[in-house]
Amino acid sequence: METYFLSIGELRAALAAGKLSAAQIITNTFERIASVEPHIHAYVKLLQESALAEAEQIDKEIKAGIIKPLSGIPIALKDILCTKGIETTCCSRILQNFVPPYDATVVTKLREAGAIFVGKTNMDEFAMGSSTETSLFGATRNPYDGERIPGGSSGGSAAAVAANECAAAIASDTGGSIRQPATLCGVVGLKPTYGRVSRYGLIAFASSMDQVGPITQNSADCATMLNVIAGYDRRDSTSVNIPVPDYTQFLGRDITGWKIGIPKEYFLDGIDAEIRRALNKTIEGLEANGAKCLEVSLPHTEYCIAVYYIIAPAEASSNLARYDGVKYGLRARNFGDLIDMYKKTRSYGFGAEVKRRIMLGTYVLSAGYYDAYYKKASQVRALIKRDFQEAFAICDVILAPTTPTCAFKIGEKIDDPMQMYLFDIFTLSANLAGIPGISVPCGYTEAGLPIGAQFLAGHFEEGKLLQIAAVHEQNAAFTKRRLRI
Amino acid sequence: MKISKAEVAHIAHLSRLDFTDAEMERFTHQLNDILTYMDKLREVDTEGVAPTAHAIELNNVFREDVVMPSLTNAEALANAPDARGGCLRVPKVVE
Numbered sequence: 001m002e003t004y005f006l007s008i009g010e011l012r013a014a015l016a017a018g019k020l021s022a023a024q025i026i027t028n029t030f031e032r033i034a035s036v037e038p039h040i041h042a043y044v045k046l047l048q049e050s051a052l053a054e055a056e057q058i059d060k061e062i063k064a065g066i067i068k069p070l071s072g073i074p075i076a077l078k079d080i081l082c083t084k085g086i087e088t089t090c091c092s093r094i095l096q097n098f099v100p101p102y103d104a105t106v107v108t109k110l111r112e113a114g115a116i117f118v119g120k121t122n123m124d125e126f127a128m129g130s131s132t133e134t135s136l137f138g139a140t141r142n143p144y145d146g147e148r149i150p151g152g153s154s155g156g157s158a159a160a161v162a163a164n165e166c167a168a169a170i171a172s173d174t175g176g177s178i179r180q181p182a183t184l185c186g187v188v189g190l191k192p193t194y195g196r197v198s199r200y201g202l203i204a205f206a207s208s209m210d211q212v213g214p215i216t217q218n219s220a221d222c223a224t225m226l227n228v229i230a231g232y233d234r235r236d237s238t239s240v241n242i243p244v245p246d247y248t249q250f251l252g253r254d255i256t257g258w259k260i261g262i263p264k265e266y267f268l269d270g271i272d273a274e275i276r277r278a279l280n281k282t283i284e285g286l287e288a289n290g291a292k293c294l295e296v297s298l299p300h301t302e303y304c305i306a307v308y309y310i311i312a313p314a315e316a317s318s319n320l321a322r323y324d325g326v327k328y329g330l331r332a333r334n335f336g337d338l339i340d341m342y343k344k345t346r347s348y349g350f351g352a353e354v355k356r357r358i359m360l361g362t363y364v365l366s367a368g369y370y371d372a373y374y375k376k377a378s379q380v381r382a383l384i385k386r387d388f389q390e391a392f393a394i395c396d397v398i399l400a401p402t403t404p405t406c407a408f409k410i411g412e413k414i415d416d417p418m419q420m421y422l423f424d425i426f427t428l429s430a431n432l433a434g435i436p437g438i439s440v441p442c443g444y445t446e447a448g449l450p451i452g453a454q455f456l457a458g459h460f461e462e463g464k465l466l467q468i469a470a471v472h473e474q475n476a477a478f479t480k481r482r483l484r485i
Numbered sequence: 486m487k488i489s490k491a492e493v494a495h496i497a498h499l500s501r502l503d504f505t506d507a508e509m510e511r512f513t514h515q516l517n518d519i520l521t522y523m524d525k526l527r528e529v530d531t532e533g534v535a536p537t538a539h540a541i542e543l544n545n546v547f548r549e550d551v552v553m554p555s556l557t558n559a560e561a562l563a564n565a566p567d568a569r570g571g572c573l574r575v576p577k578v579v580e
Contacts, residue, residue: 101560195541237546306523328564338576342501362500378536434540
């Protein structure tokens with residue numbers, strides 16, 4: 001029986017009605033993985049045995065009348081989330097054999113909600129990248145075109161959802177790593193407000209911006225996933241202790257009278273013409289639903305890349321100091337003294353992009369350069385945050401492109417770091433300001449590549465994002481294309 | 486040049502990283518490109534702007550000082566490349 005293409009909502013209904021068992025769903029998911037994974041390489045580890053055992057357990061629960069929000073749903077986890085007893089590598093040689101002694105809070109919450117983990121997904125090493133090409137385990141391929149990148153850093157999670165190798169996936173977003181691959185793979189990705197979801201057990205990259213969120217087939221599944229993972233955690237002192245609404249209640253509500261801000265700085269030259277056309281169509285659709293569009297200004301947009309690529313590497317250089325060959329992970333052989341052991345371990349253990357960011361971060365924090373780079377960037381960050389506060393005083397949500405172009409070819413930008421960084425231009429601002437963002441499919445190019453749009457809202461306004469995403473989905477004037485694979 | 490090869494070598498030492506000559510050459514070139522781009526920030530007037538380190542302001546997150554369950558010694562050392570007698574082992578530091 002073929003079930004692999006069903007959404008969380010459809011699987012839940014079939015399980016509740018007794019039309020499907022969890023064991024059937026999981027078995028079919030692994031059949032699907034076996035057939036498409038050689039073309040995609042979304043996973044770095046599969047958990048077939050434990051998944052099947054968990055499915056049998058879930059089926060017993062369902063027979064006993066216990067159905068939890070994600071009972072029997074096949075979920076993939078980005079390999080940056082700690083899973084007790086299961087290798088968690090961040091796709092880096094330095095953590096290749098790391099077996100966490102605990103689960104990330106998000107993982108615990110998903111387990112408690114009945115989710116079944118089918119595997120750990122590929123990513124750029126330590127989430128540093130925009131294409132999933134810097135993974136120790138090799139690149140993931142875009143399900144719509146195998147010669148192209150799936151986006152990054154959560155390319156494995158986005159490709160796995162797009163290719164129906166799981167019902168939904170969990171990923172992380174420090175500068176666009178959920179929204180950007182979701183757009184390039186034609187699926188839905190949500191980066192929650194900083195502090196909405198616990199970071200405990202999420203391997204740290206840039207701690208002031210890292211946030212965990214879902215990648216799903218549609219906005220209703222996204223709301224279901226956010227319901228499960230959101231909330232305060234005493235183990236993450238930056239998680240915020242305010243009530244979590246039922247996000248599914250925002251689905252199906254209309255947006256009559258809403259004001260949608262169109263930031264003029266995001267619609268300048270440099271956006272692909274096909275993307276611009278798809279966004280215009282999205283705007284027309286939302287206006288037909290009773291929303292009004294108005295131009296807003298985010299004057300510091302052009303500085304986002306410079307600010308982000310100072311702050312994120314600065315935090316990364318500090319966070320990655322822990323990989324020293326002492327407590328866990330790789331230790332090099334044939335070293336002399338302690339410093340030599342550190343250097344040989346780190347030089348062998350980290351890939352080129354991670355080293356580049358550690359170097360950049362160390363430089364901008366070093367004596368004599370701190371004020372010119374780190375302090376200056378932190379001040380401009382305050383101005384970027386203020387731009388959004390002023391915009392949200394006059395609009396409900398902001399609509400913007402997620403990427404300047406569609407998925408580029410594997411190898412196209414990998415030797416030019418600055419070109420790769422420029423690709424992040426539309427997603428970084430949400431992380432700098434801590435606001436939530438959702439990316440939703442809004443069409444295809446003539447060549448058949450997915451196009452996405454992103455909605456941004458004020459702090460803790462994920463409900464608004466899901467509400468408008470659901471409206472957009474209903475009236476989107478395109479049909480979701482089936483993959484050729 | 487924003488950053489010289491000698492400075493890159495110094496930063497590499499602070500970062501506890503070793504590079505070959507060819508890598509050093511490439512990194513110096515790439516870091517110069519990136520730092521030149523960062524000069525954009527000089528255009529922005531930030532006089533009197535308080536730096537933002539975190540997007541969501543949270544101050545003084547306290548908790549009671551109570552003992553909670555945590556990892557056992559064996560669990561904490563399970564991933565260590567070299568552990569003996571319940572401790573992590575490193576090369577001799579003090580003569």
